[in-house]
Amino acid sequence: MIKNIKLKITSLREASGLTQEQLGHKVGVKKQQISYYENGTTVPPIEKLQKIADIFNVHISYFFVEGTTNYEAELEREKLLIENQELKNQLELQADFIALLREKVKSKE
The missing domain is CATH 1.20.5 (Single alpha-helices involved in coiled-coils or other helix-helix interfaces)
Known part of the structure; x- marks a missing residue:
């Protein structure tokens, strides 16, 4: 599940042309925290994951479902x-x- 989340955050961010710093600003975290999410070092809390989903206009379930x-x-x-x-x-x-x-x-x- 962590692999799925980290890959999808990275994919959404890159497809939208945002840097880790820009996404971090929108989510309310530092660039380093986005890097941790994308590397799988930490899993974003559900509130932050919801914020990321809102930013990219996807349902939060997108991060948990295989093969989307x-x-x-x-x-x-x-x-x-x-x-x-x-x-x-x-x-x-x-x-x-x-x-x-x-x-x-x-x-x-």
């Missing part, structure tokens, strides 16, 4: 979905603009 989704892949998937939606929105706006231009051209003929 790779956070980095999940994050990339979310980014692609958002990007895809933005592209769809842009295409719709362009299609609306083209339709408007066609109407103006027809009305002038």
Whole structure:
């Protein structure tokens, strides 16, 4: 279980681009304490683990369940979905603009 927790904290932190110092600041502990969590030297108290879960927007059970989704892949998937939606929105706006231009051209003929 400790192995699972330490790997997942490290994975979440790295995927989010945070340093140990930055995560420590958000959690309310020193950089060294985050290092201890990630190395498995100490297990974070449940309150700190909940804080880490909140920071990364995961359920606390994420740290205890084997075989959960790779956070980095999940994050990339979310980014692609958002990007895809933005592209769809842009295409719709362009299609609306083209339709408007066609109407103006027809009305002038």
